[in-house]
Amino acid sequence: MAVEEPAFEVIESDGAFEIRRYKPMLIAETFVDGDMDEASSKGFRRIADYIFGNNQASGADKKTTIAMTAPVTMEPQSSTIAMTAPVTVAPQPGDDANSKQPSKRWRIHFVMPSAYTMATIPKPNNDAVKLRELPAKYFVVHRYSWLNTQARVEEKTQEALQWAKQRSLQVIGAPQLSRYDPPWTLPMFKRNEIMLEIVKP
Numbered sequence: 661m662a663v664e665e666p667a668f669e670v671i672e673s674d675g676a677f678e679i680r681r682y683k684p685m686l687i688a689e690t691f692v693d694g695d696m697d698e699a700s701s702k703g704f705r706r707i708a709d710y711i712f713g714n715n716q717a718s719g720a721d722k723k724t725t726i727a728m729t730a731p732v733t734m735e736p737q738s739s740t741i742a743m744t745a746p747v748t749v750a751p752q753p754g755d756d757a758n759s760k761q762p763s764k765r766w767r768i769h770f771v772m773p774s775a776y777t778m779a780t781i782p783k784p785n786n787d788a789v790k791l792r793e794l795p796a797k798y799f800v801v802h803r804y805s806w807l808n809t810q811a812r813v814e815e816k817t818q819e820a821l822q823w824a825k826q827r828s829l830q831v832i833g834a835p836q837l838s839r840y841d842p843p844w845t846l847p848m849f850k851r852n853e854i855m856l857e858i859v860k861p
Contacts, residue, residue, distance in 0.1 A: 689769035703768025746838035
């Protein structure tokens with residue numbers, strides 16, 4: 661299923677690595693506890709619940725339907741928001757990219773469709789889901805396929821950190837894991853990315 665993705669400009673490309681400048685975006689996020697897999701699953705379900713109708717559009721009698729490729733989903737009492745990719749998982753403060761201890765708390769976010777602004781997007785009914793505007797940001801991105809185990813994510817994160825270090829790029833914030841595909845996608849076709857926010861190069 662084709663979905664909208666965040667807009668970005670590639671500043672540099674080197675094999676599986678890129679430096680990207682992402683445009684400002686609106687996200688829906690939630691914080692969950694647990695290991696990587698259970699936190700990702702719980703966070704995904706919580707935000708999916710919001711975008712698939714557990715929300716409140718402006719105006720009690722208004723219903724908003726947003727075009728989406730196969731299928732278009734409508735909720736009669738609330739708005740339906742088009743699904744976007746990727747779903748991003750980031751460890752929370754206290755977690756170090758070089759730490760061997762698995763994170764126990766995670767921030768899960770979806771980028772909202774670009775047609776929305778903070779003023780027009782339906783509001784979550786669940787207080788655990790928050791909307792936030794992000795400014796333009798620069799990232800080192802390490803692209804890879806296959807399944808995500810804790811060990812594989814750590815390996816790819818270290819590769820991304822090493823690539824950034826070789827270019828004297830200043831990494832800020834925690835590493836993020838972005839997954840683009842539904843669970844039933846064959847492992848060799850899965851799109852994964854480790855994203856490291858950096859100071860403008």
